[in-house]
Amino acid sequence: MHTHCQTTTLPRLIGYARVSTEAQDTDPQLDELWAAGCAAVLEECASGDDLGRPVLARLLRDIQRGETLVVVRLDRLARSVSHLLSVIEQLEARGAHFRSLRDPIDTATPQGMFSLQVLGAVAQLERALISERTKAGLSAARSRGRVGGNPGLRAGDPEAIRKARARRDAAYLETLVAQLDTWLPTVRRMRPDQPWGDVVRVLNQNSTADWTPERLRRIVQRLAAEGIVEAELLERAKPQQGADRLVRLVAGIAVAAPDRTLQQIAAQLEAMKERTPRGGTRWHPSSVRHLLGKAEKSGLLGLNR
Template sequence: MRAQLSAPPIRRLVGYARVSTEEQATDAQVDELKAAGCHLVHQEHGSGASRSRPVLAKLMSEIAAGDVLVVVRLDRLARSVSHLLEVIERLEERGAHFRSLRDPIDTSTPQGMFSLQVLGAVAQLERVLIAERTKAGMKAAMARGKLPGNPGLRERRPEAIRVVAAARDRLYLDEIIISAQLWLPTVRRMRPQHSWDDVVRVLNSKGHNWTIERLRRAVHRLVREHIAEPALIKRSPRRAPEDRLMTLVAGIAIADPELTLREIAGQLERMHERTPRGGRQWQASSVKALLDRARRLGLVAPDPALGS
């Protein structure tokens, strides 16, 4: 008998369409994407000069391994070559691919990957040339007796200060939107049932570097931009000091339900948390006792999938 060949996995084509202003319509892009096989098309209105794209940020956080993000043209997705490479790198981390219908870019094919490498070289050359032009301009200005930098800021002109402040604010918003997929899911699972301190400790145990104030500021900003839910910034319920370990263990389990009891114990040790008896080494049984108590209080799902 001949061995039956398994059918290749079906890749899901996910479309993304963007126009610059609210007055423009994405209909033409949507039609072209659907004709290419995209049954799901995400539509966004936003300037091409800004990375503040909540629809794209949400899409990037939900795209699954094997999916293909499809756009009509590269300029519909990215504001620069470096931004494009950054988006594609994040897709590759999730096991997804990228395709542009009108450009020779398809990261699921060898030809498309070659084109991407060429773009990477162009981006590197672009950065070098910009740096060289900046240095040459500053050198020429100083040779003419001019100070480098913004003269309006040196003179403390209000309009110049406002422009710079607005630019910094846009940059800050761009940065937290781009990074949100790495930390916002944990915040959503833990807030407002758990304190900001517990959320920060759980995030930092995973390699982040948050402070309570910086995290609260970031989440408040996402709420103001209607990217995060207002419930996240509600006041957390007060708990007695002796309940802190229980809520912390519950928070770790909620943030990553796949962790075993031993893995939670290891995480607590890396966070330098003392056991209920004051010891430094955590046992799975101690973690289980705290989780059982949290479960009875409704802080953790009734049947957590935790092993020893």
């Protein structure tokens, strides 16, 4: 990967160029991206079917509000319409935009958003048609006495089993990548300074998810193995004193839900059955404010609150 920088006016355009093999050349894509006014261009050599693209994952993680991810063609970014829509959802969650130079897609314009909505409708229709054809095919097969499914799997063929597992594994990884923005910022903010149990309690309070420490640890381990997240997140949690732990816990809650008021954070701590610094069970906004002040001095809040 090469990252090039040049002076440009806001909003910043961030280019992404991809080739499938080392034998291919990204220069034609680079020329178009620079000509479009990109302030930086990131290059990656990976198959379009590869869901664990570390350069793209890092770009989606680091892109800032108001910036625009730019590609030459849609197939340089996504392997399917559903994958494209998933990536755009991640960008929208970060307040960023998407533009394809050779396609009528620019989420910063009404026309581009309309084209995106058309793509979404096409994807929905495609899924419905596939489902209808599958049901009709299975019904016709049953009427002829044939059993559906993979015959290799039914016969216990090792290669068929391996391929089926690989497909399930790829689909699982795609789901994880699509949902990163809902939980990964909290994990990055709290780990490895706090134990998995505390991270899970914050995540479960801020969403409808039902995390467990072991499930969260396994998922982060998998993403770290793919190079999508930092391996440091898996390090053993450091021993903590009571006051230090509360500061980090309140910082994690504040960053995970930046719109929450002091009173709401206090209510969340009570729901989590956390004791106050003095050992009480009732939290007051002033206590939360005091801990947030310590967290800010320690650099735990960053620029998110």
